[in-house]
Amino acid sequence: MTAKMSRRDMDLAATRLKGHIVETPMLTSTEFSARVGRQVYIKAENMQRSGSFKFRGAMNALMSMSSRQRESGVIAATSGNHGLALALAGYRLRVPVTVVLPEDAPLVKRRSIEQLHATVKTYDRREGGRDAITQMEANRCGLTVVPSAEHRWIITGAGTVAVEMLRQAPDLRAILVPVGGGGLAAGTAMVATGIDVIGVEPAAADDTARSIHTGKKVRISAPLTIADSLGHTAPPDLTLNINKRGLADIVTVPEPAIADAMAHLWRHWGLKAEPSGAVALAGLVQALDRLPRGPVGVVLSGGNVDWHTFRSLLDVSMERTDPHDDSQPALPVRR
Numbered sequence: 001m002t003a004k005m006s007r008r009d010m011d012l013a014a015t016r017l018k019g020h021i022v023e024t025p026m027l028t029s030t031e032f033s034a035r036v037g038r039q040v041y042i043k044a045e046n047m048q049r050s051g052s053f054k055f056r057g058a059m060n061a062l063m064s065m066s067s068r069q070r071e072s073g074v075i076a077a078t079s080g081n082h083g084l085a086l087a088l089a090g091y092r093l094r095v096p097v098t099v100v101l102p103e104d105a106p107l108v109k110r111r112s113i114e115q116l117h118a119t120v121k122t123y124d125r126r127e128g129g130r131d132a133i134t135q136m137e138a139n140r141c142g143l144t145v146v147p148s149a150e151h152r153w154i155i156t157g158a159g160t161v162a163v164e165m166l167r168q169a170p171d172l173r174a175i176l177v178p179v180g181g182g183g184l185a186a187g188t189a190m191v192a193t194g195i196d197v198i199g200v201e202p203a204a205a206d207d208t209a210r211s212i213h214t215g216k217k218v219r220i221s222a223p224l225t226i227a228d229s230l231g232h233t234a235p236p237d238l239t240l241n242i243n244k245r246g247l248a249d250i251v252t253v254p255e256p257a258i259a260d261a262m263a264h265l266w267r268h269w270g271l272k273a274e275p276s277g278a279v280a281l282a283g284l285v286q287a288l289d290r291l292p293r294g295p296v297g298v299v300l301s302g303g304n305v306d307w308h309t310f311r312s313l314l315d316v317s318m319e320r321t322d323p324h325d326d327s328q329p330a331l332p333v334r335r
Contacts, residue, residue, distance in 0.1 A: 010159035010191050013060050020059050022048050026168040029268035039295040041169050046303025053301050054085035060157030061146050062089045070095045075143040077134040079229050080109035081302050082148035087118035100134045108306040149181025150236035159187025165297050173294030178279040178301050179208050180230035182239030189246025196248035200283030202227045203252040208235045229276035251283040258282050263317035274305035
């Protein structure tokens with residue numbers, strides 16, 4: 001889909017979704033902001049329905065469909081959060097949902113999807129072909145495919161995150177967002193014109209960064225990263241074209257930095273973030289010198305992580321990022 005989108009489309013989506021989504025808070029930490037030398041706001045989308053920002057796009061998509069499409073049902077290929085969001089939106093609107101999920105998706109996400117009475121079909125991430133599997137099932141059952149990123153309904157729904165952020169903190173000079181399929185980054189870039197929108201990817205899953213830097217779509221091997229929701233092999237054309245124009249920068253972060261960002265969010269804000277949800281804060285720490293001066297907004301995009309995984313990642317990172325350990329400072333201090 002190549003139809004043009006604008007800030008007005010995001011505002012219309014925000015109006016459509018009012019009462020159906022949570023306006024999540026923008027949270028600050030005096031200690032963390034002091035250490036990085038600027039006011040940092042966390043947009044806590046882990047508090048959104050379904051536990052991630054994905055609910056905005058999923059709900060917007062189902063509400064925008066015809067009654068016939070809703071009655072027939074929908075299908076989505078997803079690493080977890082989009083499927084969970086679509087399952088919840090379908091449950092609330094009584095729309096049948098099928099989710100095509102990788103076999104190694106976090107169990108907490110699969111169980112949550114199944115508890116919402118969605119049908120789950122699995123595939124081997126290493127063999128790929130999820131889009132072909134999804135389209136074949138859609139054709140067989142007469143289902144409407146709801147992409148995780150590359151559709152105007154998904155992008156405009158995701159863009160409502162930035163609509164809220166700029167209303168809650170109008171003095172922001174930059175917004176950092178995680179990049180997987182690129183829908184959140186694209187929606188944010190179209191809303192937050194005039195300030196820097198910075199995408200952040202795991203270094204192990206840097207398909208969008210490579211594509212933007214080379215000027216053409218780059219396909220990578222199936223990535224191994226703790227940020228499972230961001231493990232794409234190539235960016236969709238629609239979001240890539242928007243992000244090439246709209247992003248001021250794109251930052252890549254190593255795996256330990258992602259776990260450290262989870263520790264910062266827990267220590268300074270008391271927030272539980274899944275690895276993918278913490279990537280944008282990891283990008284802020286990684287690229288402080290590349291950010292404009294002034295207040296910065298960071299999207300914590302989701303919190304769907306099982307407690308065992310969360311604890312195991314934090315055990316080491318909480319020690320490594322201890323602000324009271326003078327032998328290894330937690331963050332670069334900015335004056």
